[in-house]
Amino acid sequence: MNKNSHKQDKLSLDEIVTAGLCMGCGLCRSIAGSERVEIAMTPEGRERPIALSPLDEKTLEAIDATCPGIRVPSAEPESIPEGAETDILWGPATQMAIGYATDPEIRHRGSSGGVLTALATYLLESKEVDFILHVAASKERPIVSEPRLSFDAVSVLEASGSRYGPGAPLANFMEVLDFNRPFAVVGKPCDITAMRNLERRDPRVKKLMRYCLSLICGGMSDLSKILSALDQFGIRESELRSFRYRGYGNPGLTRMETKDDKTFALTYNDLWADEANWGTQPRCKICPDAVGEVADIVAADCWPGASPTGEDEGFNAIVVRTKRGQELFEKAMADGVLTTIREITFRDLDRFQPHKVRQKKAAWARFAGMRAAGLPVPNTEGLRLEELAREQGWKKLLAQARGARDRVKTGRLGEPSATREPSKNDESYGFY
Ligand SMILES: Cc1cc2nc3c(=O)[nH]c(=O)nc-3n(C[C@H](O)[C@H](O)[C@H](O)COP(=O)(O)OP(=O)(O)OC[C@H]3O[C@@H](n4cnc5c(N)ncnc54)[C@H](O)[C@@H]3O)c2cc1C
Ligand code: SF4
Ligand code: SF4
Structure with a gap:
């Protein structure tokens, strides 16, 4: 059993989402089938799964074993040269x-x-x-x-x-x-x-x-991040023909083109100026x-x-x-x-x-804080998080843990249950 996580029963999709552990990869929809799980765009501007009917034990077990929100193991040793x-x-x-x-x-x-x-x-x-x-x-x-x-x-x-x-x-x-x-x-x-x-x-x-x-x-x-970039230029989403974050140079411009052939751009540093x-x-x-x-x-x-x-x-x-x-x-x-x-x-x-260095060093303490606030945390077997934590001073760890616990309490580390953004659903999901 991973020392970075506590034993927890299988989580429902809603529990994964409300714990703030889902990043919307969509795998659960693929496992359960589109008739049972929808990936919806939420009012918060995130893609999240919604169970359309109760999921049976076997499906829940398959999701629990594969969801990257809650299972984050290290590489298989035999894959490493x-x-x-x-x-x-x-x-x-x-x-x-x-x-x-x-x-x-x-x-x-x-x-x-x-x-x-x-x-x-x-x-x-x-x-x-x-x-x-x-x-x-x-x-x-x-x-x-x-x-x-x-x-x-x-x-x-x-x-x-x-x-x-x-x-x-x-x-x-x-x-x-x-x-x-x-x-x-x-x-x-x-x-x-x-x-x-x-x-x-x-x-x-x-x-x-x-x-x-x-x-x-x-x-x-x-999605709010992108909508605020459009707002800066007074562009409505319905007017947009294409949206590119970067590329065509390194880092290249964030480029917005409208259906009436107008082009707007932001530099990478302007787009990401304020964390x-x-x-x-x-x-x-x-x-x-x-x-x-x-x-x-x-x-x-x-x-x-x-x-x-x-x-x-x-x-x-x-x-x-x-x-x-x-x-x-x-x-x-x-x-x-x-x-x-x-x-x-x-x-x-x-x-x-x-x-990324700061994030990885803080992970173990943040999970401790989340657990203290009653949230489940991912299983991170083999990722060396506890070993990394031991290298930090206890004051730093405590500050990280308390910070995470407080962010859970003020709703900044969990999420609301997923609901559909009005008028948008995943009916169009498919390959192209
Ligand atoms: C969400 C996000 C955050 C990032 N943050 C960092 C960072 O903190 N530090 C850093 O060094 N680099 C970061 N990158 C990576 C960096 O922007 C480049 O993608 C990376 O350097 C590879 O560059 P490339 O020129 O080889 O990519 P490209 O040759 O342009 O290829 C990019 C490939 O990634 C795929 N891709 C793009 N976006 C996504 C996505 N959201 N989900 C799945 N696949 C995708 C594309 O389909 C394409 O195949 C981030 C990328 C993403 C998508
Ligand atoms: S790899 Fe981690 S940081 Fe990146 S999108 Fe997935 S959950 Fe978020
Ligand atoms: S598999 Fe997990 S992380 Fe991916 S969408 Fe489903 S609940 Fe979210």
């Missing part, structure tokens, strides 16, 4: 470098240096997989993301760029397995955790899901693995201090974690798909991602 190091903060890595997509268009259009898009394209073109599961802007509602199955390079490139707002990439994951064709996934760390959890129960996942590519994640924002207005989802604030410990390869930004000082040509920090990741990385390098400029260490990652 011999000689890889496991850092207390960053998890396993066999190789780390600064690099970028060698293809100039991918590098330019990608979020940072286009490494994830380049690897996904390479997997398709070398026929290692038949398609990529990732997300792209919804065609009907461009401020929301939707699951995308990309069967060719054009589609992968179209979906490049980071999407910081709501989207449920796994809402149809069982249908993906039903195709019975090999695929790769690009997703946030929690998306990959969900699929790794499922992999332990469903042999089809092990057989078909060949690669998991991920990113280091600062968290998803509520109080990020609209970060409660689950993301306490995320115990936002660094993609269970992915094969992780790509991230590499600005010292985590903020860009201007535009550059595009660079990623690349963390190669598993045996499969190592094979892919080596082949991609040999075939000229990626270019690297230097190796890096875990301590470089500390400099690039100071917010």
Whole structure:
């Protein structure tokens, strides 16, 4: 039993949501079926599951075992190559470098240096997989993301760029397995955790899901974050034709295009100027693995201090974690798909991602505070949270724990039960 969590009975979907543990991945909908679980856009601007009828014990058990809101284990030891190091903060890595997509268009259009898009394209073109599961802007509602199955390079490139707002990439994951064709996934760390959890129960996942590519994640924002960006320019959502957060440069502009061909833009630093207005989802604030410990390869930004000082040509920090990741990385390098400029260490990652260092160090104490306030916490077996906590001074731990307990009491760490935003539901959920 994980020392970071207490024993808790199976949680209902509503309990997961109200505890602030759901980030809206959609896997429970896929497990239970769309006739029993709906992923709804809530008035808070989050995608959350609503059970349409009571779920039977077997379904609840399957959700309990796989939901990445409540199960966040470390990587399977056999997936990690011999000689890889496991850092207390960053998890396993066999190789780390600064690099970028060698293809100039991918590098330019990608979020940072286009490494994830380049690897996904390479997997398709070398026929290692038949398609990529990732997300792209919804065609009907461009401020929301939707699951995308990309069967060719054009589609992968179209979906490049980071999407910081709501989207449920796994809402149809069982249908993906039903195709019975090999695929790769690009997703946030929690998306990959969900699929790794499922992999332990469903042999089809092990057989078909060949690669998991991920990113280091600062968290998803509520829709209010994007709506306030539109507000700054007086744009109504109904007028919007496209919404892009970044890319086309590193970091590139946040760009809004209206149906009558007007374009508005914000710099990355302007969009994220005030942390109080990020609209970060409660689950993301306490995320115990936002660094993609269970992915094969992780790509991230590499600005010292985590903020860009201007535009550059595009660079990623690349963390190669598993045996499969190592094979892919080596082949991609040999075939000229990626270019690297230097190796890096875990301590470089500390400099690039100071917010992730603080978050991981605080996780154990925050969970203690949540438990003290009566909330369930995720099971984080193998993530070294208690070990990390032991390295902190007790005063810091106490402050973190009290802070979390108080935030639960004032409603900032839990969430209301999910209800539908008037006029919006998930009827349109599907692949495109
Ligand atoms: C919510 C969020 C928070 C992030 N926070 C940080 C951070 O704190 N620190 C940091 O270094 N980097 C962060 N990133 C990652 C960073 O923005 C880049 O995605 C990363 O550097 C990879 O760059 P790339 O050029 O290789 O990506 P690209 O080549 O542009 O590929 C991006 C891929 O990610 C997929 N994707 C984009 N958004 C989502 C999403 N919401 N859910 C699932 N898949 C998605 C796309 O479909 C695409 O396949 C964040 C990304 C996201 C989505
Ligand atoms: S985190 Fe995912 S699986 Fe868990 S309740 Fe939320 S949507 Fe469902
Ligand atoms: S911070 Fe964690 S829970 Fe939130 S989107 Fe990122 S990986 Fe998922």
